Amino acid sequence: MSDRENWFIDELERRGVSRREFLGFCTVMTSALALPAALSARVAKAIQGAEKPVLVWLEFQDCCGNTESFLRAARPTVADIVLDTLSVDYHETIMAAAGTQAEEALRTVVGDKKGQYLVVVEGSIPTFESGAYCTIGGRAAIDIAREVCGGAAATIAMGTCAAYGGLPAAAPNPTGALSVRDAVPGIKNLVNLPACPANAENITALLVHYLTFKYWPPLDEFGRPLFAYGQLIHDNCERRAHYDAGQYVEAWGDEGHRTGYCLYKMGCKGPVTFQNCPRVRWNEGTNWPIGCGHPCVGCAEPDFWDKMTPFYNHLQGPPFLGPGYTVDRVGVAATAGIAAAFATHGLISYIKRSREKPEPAPATPQSTDAKKGDAV
């Protein structure tokens, strides 16, 4: 191992992390991403790369929730190191420089590192009033996004606002808010990491994957990595047995609620939401909304503010799925009602596809470049 690589192991040891623990972490990452175990050595080597890749983090019409989520990144010491392997040259919430000096930092990256830097975008991008609904340093968000994302090696749209427009784009979309994909025509190598906010575990896993292989993991048609959004919440829910047994919470605080019965009747959107919350949970695996007695609101799905509301109305509608599709009957009923709202055809095709185990086969950046999230 060269000296330039040794610094990393030295850093680990200074922070009380043994080489062995680090490799263990890489194995966890590899398995979270459903990669062959032999790849973990490659993951480890990539993380130790000497030059830190540059990352710029843009905040537009956001609430900072994804930044906060990022600050909760788990696997305490090691995650810290993973983040340290990036050079975060622009991030308004944490950077020391302000004003002119901050703008200069961004200019330097865009000018000197063209095609070599990563971008994270948090928040939607407004278009009305010549972009005056969001300006930074006097520049419209949409101009900044087009320039910075346009020159990037890859872009992560973090959180549902950046990925799909999110809350600002909810009806009646007063500011003409767009997702990154729609605001930056022709954007290359975009990955959507939705949820409100995106889970720190998935952020970390995605970054490690990209830094290791320099391409994104396989995505679904909404541009989301299958490793985190490939399965329905409902299918991995700890309360699934109660659903199958017809044991439901009927009122807040009732015996069933305290016992942990299914929240379907209280409005749970787990049956139509693709995310790995039940598996990775939140805040280092401490808990998750359903574990805390509240229904899933479907926050990782496009347009959930309009299509999953009212949140406390339970999913309903006639069963409708194509022939040969085997899902338990109640689940079919649950998914079908809202399927119409999502444009039936698209939703069902992606439910079906999610039933097939996604192959971990790497794809080229071009072919993994997600299509616009139109279902129809």
Added chain:
Amino acid sequence: MTHIVVDPVTRIEGHLRIEAEVDGGKVQDAWSSSTMFRGIELILQGRDPRDAWVFTQRICGVCTTVHAIASIRAVENAIGAVPPPNARLLRNLIIAMQAVQDHVVHFYHLHALDWVDIVSALSANPARTSSLAESISDWPLSSAKYFAGVRDRLKGFVERGQLGPFANAYWGHPAYKLPPEANLMAVAHYLEALDWQREVIKVHAILGGKNPHLQSFLVGGMATPVDPDKQSSLNADTLASVRALITKAHDFVARVYIPDVLAVASFYKDWAGYGAGVGNYLVYGEYPEDEGPTAPLFLPPGVIRGRDLTKVERLDPSQITEMVSHSWYEYDGGDGKALHPFQGETRPKYTGPKPPYDRLDTAAKYSWLKSPRYAGLPMEVGPLSRMLVAYASGHARVKELVGTVLQKLNVGPEALFSTLGRVAARAIETLVLAEKQGEWLDQLAANMARHDLRTHDNAKWDPSSWPSDATGAGFHEAPRGALGHWVHIRNGAIANYQCIVPSTWNAGPRDASSQRGPYEEALIGTPVADPAKPVEILRTIHSFDPCLACGVHVLDARKQEVARVRLP
């Protein structure tokens, strides 16, 4: 006269622009502008009021609980739902942990770099740093070896040549006064606080499912079940986890945060003479100690005018108005009018320069924030306001701690009206809340022991139990200050929704009579050694803990329903 523009103001939540005139090394005039806008109230119209908290919560992901709390209180007030004691206690625990975690993150990760020179820390002597640390606290991470490790880690980081978020800053600026050892100690605690915040906020995950954006709130109570006999409810096991985290939170606040604030402040006492601001303070009060709208509050409400600590006025919400003379909105009856939120009109009309622009026309309209006023006066809200009102109202623990801090810094109470006063008040409040949390947890455990398992007022859940026309207000003390939501519900749907938010109070522009907002007023007289590197401006602005996504939220683009709502 030099015109300074700071945009983006970093290490805040949201998008803030400051323009200032500097002459003779001091700020002569200043303008605060918010440059981002979403329109969440309009999006809320016509929706189920029980959903509103999920929407308003997304106003801010930093203070991720506050707009959920204000929203459920407003709707409960409208429909007459009364959350049972367990729900109140769960909420108090969540609100207090939000404030404790948020204040510490603000000090170390958003504000500290205005006072702490990271580059200077590289030349610190670890043994002397250890002596310094041990002279102010018995916190165990204080050995020379420990600080040598932190210094070496920092050195390794700098020597790799990629400074990332620490690049291009004001290091070496003459306004930095801490000796290298104090800088190194602060850097060590910056890193420790990063781990600490991730850990203690697990209280929110236990009681709220996740953080950010907890998901256990309900109109009428909480979704978190409590039952000592159930695995899927809050039980003895999870209560013990919460207690451990509360203890950890208190430990760091008492033994690291407070001593650090005192140590840093002792080198910057001149900042007790800058940043005073408007001198009027508004507090809604927080932490109900009983059920119902008249319950006593642990931190009292009140209004202080003109820095007069001898008199705390009773809060009268009907005195609250908003103006748009310098905001990108228009009013039907003329932009010079002052309207109560119940009569609020919010039609955006952008008249600023077309982006990209270099300068705002500050003589005209220049911000997406409105100008809230109380009895016609600009008001500062936040931890300083809360501590002043509590102090002047005779709150025993606050009085004691304020007295101790003033004595340790050897300054009088007038020092509180300043940039440094805000920093100190935030720290004092954090300790008061960190101490208090355990009591609410004890009360919750006692209720559970009596088998009081209620967490929700089911009687008002179904919209058919609501009046066909109802209005309500929800008040809350967010980490950054007084927050109010006003809702009008008609036939089970939201007819109108209005928020007046802490950062609107503090960061708002001038009003019709040219009274500056609190940020603007606080900047007057601030020294600026080098207009190209205005770190001093950041000190005063950051002392308010800006949260701009919160501040701008109002939109009524299609001239919707004008709210006409009664006060509770």
